[in-house]
Amino acid sequence: MLVGGEAGVGKTRLLQEFLAAAEEAGAVTALGNCLEVGAEGLPYAPLVTALRQLHRVLGVELERAAEGYEEQLSGLLPDLGGAGPTPGDEYARTRLFEYTARLFERLAADRTVVLAIEDLHWSDRSTRELLAYLIRTLHRCRVVLVATYRSDDLHRQHPLRPYLAELERLRAVQRLELARFARAEVEQQLAGLLDTAALDRGLVGWIYDRSEGNAFFVEELAFSYQGAGKVGLSSSLRDILLVRVEALPEPARQVVTMAAGAGSNVEHGLLAAVLELSQEDVFEALRTAVRAHVLVPEADGDSYRFRHALMREAVLDDLLPVERSWINRRYARALESDQGLVPADQRTGRLASYWYHAHDPARALPAALEAGRQARRGNAFAEQLLMLERTLELWEQVPDEVLLDLQCYDCADEAYPRRTQAEDGADAGRLRYVDVLADATVAASRSGDQELSVRFAKTGLRHVSEVAEPECAAWFWLQRARAAHYQGNIGEEESEQARRLVEDGPPSAVGADVLHRIAVTGMLNHPSRMHLAIGERAAHIAREVGARTVELHALNTVGALRVLLGEIEEGLTLLREVCVQSREIDDPYLQTRVYNNLSSLEEQLGRSEEAVETAREGLAIARHYGLNTISGVVILGNLVESLLPLGRHREAEELLTSNLEQTGEAVLNYNVVRLQTELALLRGDLAGAAEYLAGVSNGNVGDRQPQRTLPWADLAVRIAVRSGLFAEARNELLTAIGNGLSTGFDHLAWPLLVHGAAAEADSRGLPDTDAGRTEALEQIRREAQRLSRIVPLYEGWAHMLDGELARAEGRNTPEVWLRAVEVLRPTGRPYPLAEALFRAAAAHAAAGAREEAGRLLREAEEQARKHGDTELLREVTALAERARLPLDPSAPTQLPADSGAVPDPSAALGLTARECDVLRLLTLGRTNRQIAEELYISPKTASVHVSNILTKLEVGNRGEAAAAAHRMRLFPQHTTRPRS
Structure with missing residues (x-):
């Protein structure tokens, strides 16, 4: 609540x-x-x-x-x-x-x-x-x-x-x-406060008007009335809040004033230490302030707070700036003299705050540094960042002799180069401004503020000489590259700048990390042999300088690149070796990253069962280290993605829902939205799928990596087709493949090309869709020639593409679909096998091979049910009814007398003869008024018929109805061939 x-x-x-x-x-x-x-x-x-x-x-x-x-x-x-x-x-x-x-x-x-x-x-x-x-x-x-x-x-x-x-x-x-009190409620409150049933109506009205129903103000005004017998207060809120403070005797006012400067609450010992009063006077003053309802003892009995925070704010506002500085200085000195006055976990933060508000930079800066270090030790990176920002703010205000005494400490990033020699005669162990910038850069990144991380990195580069300290400058360029990755930029230029600075220098951890970053960028965007060589070089340098973690990260990337470039078994073997070695150094980020890459690549290769097991192992590691909301989310996404093609979508949806309940919208990133869209499509929830996908436009899918943009385009094409928006489907496809498909993303490219070709096939014969089809199909063919067929799944997709291209060009035959079925059956995945079986059944039915068509259609239904594909099941049922093919062989459907006649689909769909007439005109793009004119009915009657048609076809709009009618070939006279 x-x-x-x-x-x-x-x-x-x-x-x-x-x-x-x-x-x-x-x-x-x-x-x-x-x-x-x-x-x-x-x-x-x-x-x-x-x-x-x-x-x-x-x-x-x-x-x-x-x-x-x-x-x-x-x-x-x-x-x-x-x-x-x-x-x-x-x-x-x-x-x-x-x-x-x-x-x-x-x-x-x-x-x-x-x-x-x-x-x-x-x-x-x-x-x-x-x-x-x-x-x-x-x-x-x-x-x-x-x-x-x-x-x-x-x-x-x-x-x-x-x-x-x-x-x-x-x-x-x-x-x-909570809303303010109404007048009647204020009257009830005053009756309780003043302990009287007969209230002066004028007093109630005055207090209600002045308080505007604020319960605290009502209470303040009531207590003031009780004390003075009248309400003679200023309209100023501060005056209202300070009335009872000003009524206190001087020792009590001094206690209240000092307590206001301590913070939200103050410990008894600390307050007593800053007061210039005897212990007896402190007790008496506190007792007076508590009795006046200004201060309230905390539950622990050893500290105090203001009865209302507004009262503390009013007391502070009433102080001169010099008074506030003086109070904070007294607190700081008292705390330095006796550190036991406050809990140990608050000591450094409180001291840093007191010195900062005392406007004493020479003491505030070291205190802020120490508070930042403590926050980092507790992994509170946002609080560490605030302390480092204050350090940077105060740096120029601090005398040189204070800065010279600041000792350097290890940056949060172990790759940050340490100085081993004195510079300009200064001690090499002295903390520099640029060292604080480096730690602030990492703190900003870890706290999620990538924009601030970039700003710090840019400032660091202005304070570092690329000639004198090339490794340090390269480190800052590398941080810019990493932050750019999260801001929608691949960071390639920044990585190359870092590389330029270290490539001619001696081997170093930062040099290896820079090369590894370049390899990762290539792996995620346009993997090549060059990136593989860079990754191998990074691993070699890291091994040479003893940077074991960097080495294993680089080998992980090398293994993934080998798989993407066709060296499948070699790459998978290396990744599994890194899995084993990563456990030896107990680095949770490394371990989960390896399992993430391995499970993702196994799924790409069509090894969904293996991918599920690998993802489960990685998820267990993430949970063991408490990384559920970091690496665990990514690996869980891999697990869900591998469950879907196996037909285990209920399990997938439960995992996804459970994860969202625990981690919330903070992890509702592109991958999660994509999986939710896929699940909605499987359920047949077209509107839900479109809504999910609209939440992440293709112009804003992270850093434009193919692993993000290609699946988005594929979903957009499929949603457009189901909505009857064939021109939009074509545009989405051509936009995605317009600049050519990157190497290494065949697992994403094949489905996109197949669904794009299917859209062209399904729209054959529809008005305003033929123009541009030939060019679109040629572009699909060109891109397909560049794709790999190295694994059975890719080979199966390739045969399916051949079939869809043939459908789109009006030369469909069963043989091409049977080749796809033959290749896809051994993969053990119901999808895309179910689609291939359905297409093969339709082609056989069109060729008159009814027995074979029935057998294939029944198998298609079985696989579609395993996959949980509601839309495909609907199309299977429609084909069975249209061609009179029994889905239950034990109860075959009676064939019509004239087996060569095309059966009327209206009975199966529940459409009346008039509704068939209306639907036929609707598919031709007619408006309700035009339909009414052609059928000699009123526009209102036409509208009623259209509504009934949408309900019976279970679609949401006229476009979907037209698309459904076309897919089921309800009006073959509108097309050149029946669907097959």
Whole structure:
């Protein structure tokens, strides 16, 4: 439940009442507050607080639930005593998400657990992502998740806006927007606050008008009235909020002012350390502020927060800038003197924030660097990025003597070249501006901000001399290439720039990585022998310099390139060897990448059964490392893609649906949309398929890789044909193959050419479709001559293309389809075998070979059912009815007396004679008015007939009806030959 509303509308009170009711009903509850300072380097703060509450309540039970996950969960609950994740491990964050979900599943095994998060508008990115993961994952256990946020704080660029929109699309999520009180509700609230049943109507009206129904403002005005006996307040919101603060005695006001500067809440020890008061005076001042309902003790009893965040904001707004700086400086110094004043996991982030807002660059910069390092160790890359941005912002403001003391640390990318000699007399171990830029480049990329990553990389190149530091410059060019890949650009130019800088230098890890990147770019776009040689060179250099991970990545790419270039068994053998070797170095990204490539290539070669097993193994590895939402999503897509041609579409759809429920729209990328489109077509949901595909236009399918653009074009052609839009189908085909098909993508090119030729065959004889057909067929032939037939699946597609070309040119014979059937049967895939069998049956029926046509048609029906292809089953049934071919041999259909006569299809379709007349004119493109004129009926009657026809043919529009009539040859006089 997402509870939104403007500040003061009553979200906190509603949540408090709900939690109290839940506890009375036997639930275990935990509440965490997002800290305003949390967006400045304190990841997961509300979840840390909530888990600590659960630990205090459940004790040993929680420790048992966390058994086996202590190391991964120590970042959220240090009390477990785990060693914590490996510093810089970019996958530890994903494992943290997975194990946190498992912890809640265990805790909720025999009870209801309520996890509440307040002030989500202040949440850090890591908290939002972990909360979203829990929302999508915990839908099968007794966990209630509730979060509140301020709707009036959500400006157009606020990161919570798209986050809420994505969550709201999930079925398990409800969103509640609290409205302001109406006048009657304000009157009820005032009656309770003022403890009276007889309210002054003028007072109610005045408070309602001034508060505009905001529950908090109503409360403030009521307390003010109680204290003074009148309501003499300024119209300024700040004045309203500060009335009770200004009424406090001086020590209490000092406490409130200092507490406002600490953040969303403040620990007692820290507050006492910054106050110039005795311990007794601190207690008395706090007691006064609490009694006045200005401050509220937290549940842990050791910290305080403002009763309403608006009040804290008003106090801060009332301070002079120099006062705010002075307060932040006192907090920073107190925290430096005694680090135990705040929880250890908040220390560096809080210190960095205090020094930054104290406007002390010399202290803020080192603190921000340390906070960034800690965030990286916890794999909180968004928070690391913020700290690095502050470091870069402050760099020019810091004296040189401070910068000279900053020690260099390893960049998150191990390929970043380390300096081994002093430069300009400086210590080689000193941190440089460019080193911070490098780490920021990686942090931006890992946090998903590729545009910012490119900007940092460009800035790095301006600060690096390509002559003096070619490897460092090459590294930045390589980061630009990787980021460009995610922005819809293949990054080829950037990779070549990097290559130019290192090709004449000594062997290095970055040099090997650059060459590998070039090989990968070629593999994904236009694989060639040159790219194979580059990949082999990358592996050789990596082996020479001891960069084992880079070497195995390069060998993985080499294996894939060999398969794409026709060295199938050699490439598959190498990939399987890399699978084994990758387990030895325990690199999850490498392992999952190898399984991704291997399963994808096995499917391309028509080895769907092998691909399914390989994908399952890779998926198990991804889940073991907690990479379900990263590599696991890609491998799961491979698994679904291999299940579809085997006819296991129900299993495929369940896997896809389950994955989307857990990971959400964030992974609703091109591949997922493509698979959803394919499943919709199999179900016969033409409208759904078109809607899915419209979500990813062909001009926006990633980086224009053939592995994306060709399947999109194939789906677009098939959808256009089923919609009766044959001209559009031709345009989609010609656009896709206009610049020639890239080598290595035969598995995608063959189906596209076959479906394009089939569109030309199906549209023969229709109005306005013959012009341009000859040129389109010739272009299809030219592209087909360049494709490989090296595996049975490709050979089968090639024979099917021959058959469709013959159909399109009016010279169809059964023999070509029988050759396709013979080649495709051993593949064990119901598709495209079912289509080949259907075409063969139609050709035999047209040639008068009824017995053979019936046998082939029955086998086509069997394979179409295995594949789950609703549209093909409909066409099989239509052909059987039209040609009087029994699909059930045990109950053969009685042949008509004149076996040579073409049977009337109207009875099978349920069409009346008048509806047949209307449909015939509809296929000729007539409007309702024209139909009415030709048949001497009214336009309204014609419209009714058209509606009935659409219903009986089970189509959505006139174009689909015309296409269906043509496919079933209901009016053969409109065409030169019956469909065959």
